[in-house]
Amino acid sequence: MTLTRQGAAVRSPAHLRWLQDAGQLLVVDEKARRAHVLRGHEAALWTWFTLGYSYDKALHLLAAALKCPPAQAEAALRELLHSWQTLGLLEEARDGESGD
């Protein structure tokens, strides 16, 4: 999964695997031997990105899900992406690289 916003790209590292569980999404970091549980809109957003939705299109879906204007949804989206980066679920992608 790779997504680009304003020219900067982030991607899921190659050592991540994810699977749908009942009511939640498990993201498994095979390198760190750790699993992250994503629920609710966070799980939905992860899935939309893995389905190939661009930043803008995913933002539109998130705004609909949160029933809020796009600007407000974007703040939530940025916060989520930052938290995923902190957790190691996303990393900066160099040109031409993809974690998938």
Place this chain on the structure above:
Amino acid sequence: MEVFFVPVGDKYLLYAPLHRLSAVLNQSALRSLRDALRTNADSPPALSAIVQKLRDNALPMPGARRGALRDGLPPQPMFLGLIPTRGCNLGCPYCDFAAPKTRSAVMDVALARDAIDAYLRLLAEGGHTRGEVHFFGGEPFFAPRVVHFAVEYAAARAAAAGITLRFEATSNGLYSAARARWIASRFDTVVLSLDGPADIQERQRPSINGQAAAAAVIRSAEIFSESDVELVLRACVTHQSVQRMPEIAAWFAQKFRPSTVCFETLKQSPFSTASAFLPPDPYDFARYFDRAAQILAAYGIQTVFSGADLRGVRASFCPVGKDALIVSPDGAVAACYLLEKDWQQSGLDMHLGWLRAGHFALDAAAIERARGLAVENKPLCANCLCRLHCAGGCHVSHDTARAPGHFDEVCIQTRLITTAALLRQNGQHALADAWLADGAALHATAAQSSDRLIRGKR
């Protein structure tokens, strides 16, 4: 009393659907049984077990859905139906669905969200912990953004509310492998339209631009077969493909892993006629259906013809009348997923109301009208042994306002397939084979105008 019989060669098949009883009798036994039931007299010892069972309590008669509405809404809708678009990426020459293929409206994701919220609220207020969301079309995945949004949103909201949701889609299978894999991971059941091996599929279901589409559809069926999703294969049978039903069945069984194969006959329309596609002869369809069913049974696969599904009894053929709420791209809520103009041509109104400001605004009288479309109100079916399985068939396309016993081709194939299935359930394979090979015997079964064992006793 729901006790029926039909002639099967020189024997008779007795069937009491509410007693889950079927048996093969000779003429003398049938007469004795009728006398015993009419008069409450003692029955011959050989028939006493049957008589006793028929005098015992039966299953309740399935009837129109009743139950008070709560705030004008059905307290337990059968499911929420979403129609992301009426458009479709296939150009099936027999298709009579009169919506534009590529210019049909697409549901706004906010509308899908509101429908899901309103449905989950209904479930929660009724104390229900399970629900179902079904996707119809056109082809629902022709509007993938709506489905991607709706499934992920509904799953998130349902999980938060402690509700378990099932997702089901009726689909043509024409999409990328990635999309098929997502469907396999998120849906519980996919009803996939696949008419047979590539040559049949290409002839009957080409893509909208005339390009070959079979390979992608077959790939989707393979992906579903390798996953946990329940795969139901639905094949439309024409006069050209009817003789190949056993071959189609064997191919399905060997190549895929369906739980169920559903064979349905082509519905004739001006489109199908113009393309030289005709429905199969009902007698041929019944014969080949029986052969196909036996092939699939050897693989543990259920074979279904929608009018002859013996797995349960019902008062309505489809979700109509069972309080299903089916939402169109414009926010209209209906009891039926077919197009409004199709209901209107049949003199029906399936419109229930609208989804407005995030809430269902439904007409209580319209809900009751849909509930009233039950087999008990269909004159044609009054005395037919299939009435509690077929329930009169499609409310829109099958005219049941005719006098009892004036059976048409839909009825004929339904009656024959039901009879064959009951004979085989009874282990009467030799009788079934001989009867199916005898055109006059089949006609006698199909044409009997009343199957009730005791006339006037309903």
